[in-house]
Amino acid sequence: xxDPTTMPSPAAGSADAKxxxxxxxxxxxxxxxxxxxxxxxxxVALAVLSLRNAYGIxxxxxxxxxxxxxxxxALLPAAIVLITVALVGGDTEVVxxxxxxxxxxxxxxxxxxxxxxxxxxxxxxxxxxxxxxSRPIERSDYVFAKVGALTLALLPLTLLPQILIFIxxxxxxxxxxxxxxxxxxxxxxxxxxxxxxxxxxxAVGLAIxxxxxxxxxxxxxxxxxxxxxTTVVSIIVELAESTWSAIAIFMSPxxxxxxxxxxxxxxxxxxxxxxxxLQDIPDLLWVAGPLIHAAIALGLTLRRYQKAEx
Amino acid sequence: MMTESVASASSxxxxxxxxxxxxGLTVDVPSGIVGLVGPNGAGKSTLIxxxxxxxxxxxxxxxxxxxxxxxxxxxxxxxxxxxxxxxxLPDDLSATRFVIHMARMSGLPAIxxxxxxxxxxxxxxxxxxxxRHIGGYSTxxxxxxxxxxxxxxxxxxxxxDEPTNGLDPSGRDDMLALIERTGREFGISVIMSSxxxxxxxxxxxxxxxxxxxxxxxxxxxxxxxxxxxxxxxxVEWDPARVVDSLVERGLPAELSGSTICIDLAADxxxxxxxxxxxxxxxxxxxxxxVRVARQRRRLDDxxxxxxxxx
Numbered sequence: 001x002x003d004p005t006t007m008p009s010p011a012a013g014s015a016d017a018k019x020x021x022x023x024x025x026x027x028x029x030x031x032x033x034x035x036x037x038x039x040x041x042x043x044v045a046l047a048v049l050s051l052r053n054a055y056g057i058x059x060x061x062x063x064x065x066x067x068x069x070x071x072x073x074a075l076l077p078a079a080i081v082l083i084t085v086a087l088v089g090g091d092t093e094v095v096x097x098x099x100x101x102x103x104x105x106x107x108x109x110x111x112x113x114x115x116x117x118x119x120x121x122x123x124x125x126x127x128x129x130x131x132x133x134s135r136p137i138e139r140s141d142y143v144f145a146k147v148g149a150l151t152l153a154l155l156p157l158t159l160l161p162q163i164l165i166f167i168x169x170x171x172x173x174x175x176x177x178x179x180x181x182x183x184x185x186x187x188x189x190x191x192x193x194x195x196x197x198x199x200x201x202x203a204v205g206l207a208i209x210x211x212x213x214x215x216x217x218x219x220x221x222x223x224x225x226x227x228x229x230t231t232v233v234s235i236i237v238e239l240a241e242s243t244w245s246a247i248a249i250f251m252s253p254x255x256x257x258x259x260x261x262x263x264x265x266x267x268x269x270x271x272x273x274x275x276x277x278l279q280d281i282p283d284l285l286w287v288a289g290p291l292i293h294a295a296i297a298l299g300l301t302l303r304r305y306q307k308a309e310x
Numbered sequence: 311m312m313t314e315s316v317a318s319a320s321s322x323x324x325x326x327x328x329x330x331x332x333x334g335l336t337v338d339v340p341s342g343i344v345g346l347v348g349p350n351g352a353g354k355s356t357l358i359x360x361x362x363x364x365x366x367x368x369x370x371x372x373x374x375x376x377x378x379x380x381x382x383x384x385x386x387x388x389x390x391x392x393x394x395x396x397x398x399l400p401d402d403l404s405a406t407r408f409v410i411h412m413a414r415m416s417g418l419p420a421i422x423x424x425x426x427x428x429x430x431x432x433x434x435x436x437x438x439x440x441x442r443h444i445g446g447y448s449t450x451x452x453x454x455x456x457x458x459x460x461x462x463x464x465x466x467x468x469x470x471d472e473p474t475n476g477l478d479p480s481g482r483d484d485m486l487a488l489i490e491r492t493g494r495e496f497g498i499s500v501i502m503s504s505x506x507x508x509x510x511x512x513x514x515x516x517x518x519x520x521x522x523x524x525x526x527x528x529x530x531x532x533x534x535x536x537x538x539x540x541x542x543x544x545v546e547w548d549p550a551r552v553v554d555s556l557v558e559r560g561l562p563a564e565l566s567g568s569t570i571c572i573d574l575a576a577d578x579x580x581x582x583x584x585x586x587x588x589x590x591x592x593x594x595x596x597x598x599x600v601r602v603a604r605q606r607r608r609l610d611d612x613x614x615x616x617x618x619x620x
Contacts, residue, residue, distance in 0.1 A: 031496070032426060032464035036388065036417035045414035059402045060443075127398040131459065134362050134392040135415040136384045310364045 043141045046132070050149035053122075054115045063118065067153075070111045074104045074157035078164035085172040097190055098267030100162055101197060101257060106223075108157050112201045113222035115153055116209035119146050121218065130310045139305045143206075147298060150202035151195075159194035166190060189264040192287075197257050200290035204253050207297035210304050230254040237273050245277040249289075256289040263287055314341045316467055316499045317361055322370035324356050324523075331356035333523035334370065339501060343493040345510030345517040345531075346503040353523040354503040355395060358469050361501075362392055375466065388416065391460035391498075395471040398456065401445030405436055405455045408444065409462050416463035423462075430458045434488060450481040457488065461498075468492065470502040474509060486513050542605040543570040543588055546598035555591045571605070 056063030077095045095103065123129045132142055166187060173179030205222055212218040229252035236248040237255075249255045259278055262268065263286040268275040278286060317339040324332040332353045346354050359365040360372050363383025372379045374386045400408060409431060413423035431440045434454040439447070444455060453473065460468055473489060474482045490513040493500040504510050510517055511531060519526040527534075543563075545552055549570050556563035561584060562573045572584060585602060592599045 030429075032418070032422065034422050035419065036463075037419060038417050039384065041417050041419075042415045045411065049411050058404070058407055063402075122400060126400050127394070127396060128400055130364070130394050131392070131398050131412065132415065133364055134387055134390070134394075135412070136388040136417060137415065138384070310359065 039137055039141060042135060042137050043145045046137075046142065046145040047149045047152075050119050050146055051153055054118060054149060054153040066114060067111070070107055070114075071156050073107045074111070075161050075164070077103045078161035078168070081165045081168045085168045095165055096265070096267065097162060097165070097186060097193075098261055098265035100165070101158075101193075101261055104157065104161070105254065108154070108197075108201065109223055109226055110219070111154065111157055112150070112205035113209070113219040114215060115150055116202075116205035116222070117212065117215040117218035119150060120206055120209050121212075121215060125214075129308070133310060139308075140302055143298070143301050143305055147199075147203050147206055147294075147301075150206060151198045154198035154202055155194065158198050159191065162190045162194060186265075189261075193261045193264050196260055196287070196290040200253060200257060200294045203294035203297040203301070207301045210301055226252070226254050234271075237277055238271070243280060245273075246280050249274075249277065250292075253290075253293055256293055259286045260290050315339065316341050316344075317372070317374045317501070319357065319360075319372045320370060322357070322360065322372055323368045324353070324360065324365065325368045331523055332360075332367070332370075335520065335523060335525055337518055337520075337525045337528055339518065340516050341499045342515035343490065343500040343502065343513055345514035346501055346520065347507060347510055347517055348503075348505065348520040348526075350505055352521045354520065355471055356523075357520070358392075358471055358501070358503065361469065362387060362390060388463075389466045391463065391465035391468045393456045393460040393468070393470045393473055395475055395503075397452070399444045399452055402443055404442060405431060405440040405444055405447075405451075405458070409455065409458050412459040413462040418463055426462050426464070427458075430462045431455075433461070433492075434458045435484070449476045450478075450484070453477060453481070453485060454488075457485075457492075461492065465498060468498050468500045470500065472503055472505070474504065474506070482509065489513055540605040541572040541574055541584060541588070541602065543572065543602050544568065544600040545570070545592060546600060548595070548597050551595055552591055552597055555595060556587065559587050559591065561587060574604075 052058055053063070055067045056065075077100060081095050101108070123132065129142075133139060166183075169183070170176055170179060208221045208225065209218045212221050233248045233252045233255045237245045249259050259274075262275070263278060263283045315338050318337065320336045322332050322335040323330070335353065335357065346357070348354055356365065360367050361374055361379060363379050363386060366380070374390060377386050379386060403411075406427060409427040410423050413426050414420065418426060431437075431454075434457050436451065436454055436458070439451065444452065447455070453476075457470070457473065460470070470489065474485050477485055486509055489500060489502060492498060493513075502510070502514070514531050516528070516530045517534065518528045543552070549565055549568055553563045553565050553570055556570070556572065563570055564573075565571075572588070574584065588602060589599070
């Protein structure tokens with residue numbers, strides 16, 4: 001059947017490992033019998049590529065500008081803190097951690113909406129999904145890789161600026177050792193709130209992108225959905241302080257998020273009523289809020305992909 | 311080697327809400343290059359997708375290398391390479407990056423993925439252009455990338471769904487030559503679907519004919535085409551008059567283009583009297599005879615013959 005052309009064997013020929021089997025094809029094609037790393041490696045590879053895609057690495061100019069531009073805007077509060085520190089000096093509290101997400105909310109939402117449709121919309125639009133699902137992975141692996149990628153992609157917008165703020169304050173402190181000892185505790189909530197917010201927005205954003213046809217629709221759905229629900233919830237909270245208010249807060253992703261940060265940083269969420277409602281329910285539940293949102297979104301996404309006919 | 315079974319289906323049924331794609335298909339796919347032939351809607355793509363575990367069968371069983379598609383889809387997808395019929399490539403990645411990525415999705419470590427991607431792209435005939443974004447490729451180049459991603463992880467079985475779709479005649483020939491070389495020289499079994507019998511005939515070892523979700527016939531190509539049981543007669547003019555006269559003599563003659571075809575049926579012992587009758591006829595009608603020859607049966611005729619009784 002096969003007609004292997006054996007190498008015109010020079011002196012080293014017989015010692016060459018490649019010719020030991022006596023089969024060298026003139027095309028240079030060789031069968032691969034190295035290791036296969038399996039599912040987990042495949043999922044990591046997919047998440048890494050998605051992360052690169054999100055920031056436009058290896059792609060055109062537009063995605064790069066979009067991602068890095070939004071990232072830069074999210075860094076503005078941190079930049080303000082650092083500039084103030086440099087100019088004014090002294091212990092500055094221009095931007096509170098508890099208020100940070102309030103400042104950059106819109107930018108983060110824009111980022112989530114564009115990236116989510118980029119990450120799942122393109123695979124669907126280009127039909128690449130068929131190729132992925134014919135590789136040795138489960139459909140759920142695909143979803144986890146995408147949610148993981150978007151969560152990680154969000155960290156430069158959520159965690160990084162707050163870390164910079166932390167460093168800025170540290171540098172501005174008169175006694176930096178003393179400051180570090182008293183304020184080091186803040187780092188825990190900073191990291192926890194960033195991770196929770198990124199996971200929640202990543203999962204919810206992907207679920208919304210899943211049900212929308214293009215980036216424009218995803219943008220409208222994410223921004224519209226989140227801002228409208230937030231406004232409605234805020235009105236309910238201001239009108240009456242009751243258990244309904246607490247439930248209402250859970251209904252909107254953004255208020256759930258700000259309840260979580262308020263509880264973690266022990267703030268007031270910018271409104272007395274809001275702070276009062278938070279007292280009604282154990283703190284742990286508020287902190288778990290974003291996780292519950294993420295779980296529901298993930299469940300919907302998984303179901304959608306499980307049922308997709310290719 | 312030729313008789314070893316690569317894949318099999320037994321009583322395979324797939325029903326979509328209103329359509330029955332497979333209606334109890336039972337077939338054994340031998341190794342080598344196998345053509346899966348049938349008109350559009352015959353169930354070719356559905357069979358392929360069931361073998362890959364992309365679609366669940368309604369009932370029945372299917373196996374690939376002895377692995378049940380219902381219970382071990384991941385192990386099957388590790389050793390199978392799939393080239394879908396339709397477009398499935400991202401347009402804003404380079405072929406190199408994409409094929410490396412698909413190798414990693416099959417579990418190859420980073421370095422091996424890189425090497426195999428370069429090798430496979432060279433094999434399919436993409437050289438410098440592999441660093442350009444796929445969006446700017448011609449249909450022929452895209453088909454090559456699709457083949458490369460199916461080959462990059464060195465599968466034991468290559469499943470190609472209408473690999474020549476959308477190609478011009480020369481692109482078609484190139485693709486067929488590539489498939490033939492891949493199947494013959496690398497020892498990879500190939501299942502290729504097509505609705506064009508000509509191309510199947512030219513590269514395949516065996517053929518599986520399906521129609522309306524059922525097996526029509528499965529056999530080696532030689533076995534199906536090797537029989538010479540048609541007598542082809544060409545005359546200078548008036549073939550229709552010759553046919554009429556032959557029919558009057560009780561011969562099953564019919565006109566196919568300008569060639570008179572006489573079915574010699576199963577009994578080739580009748581051949582000499584038939585030739586005699588042809589000669590008598592042309593002499594009687596005073597029509598110059600150009601050629602009398604036994605003709606190899608083509609798959610086109612076969613398909614027509616197989617379908618007529620049904």
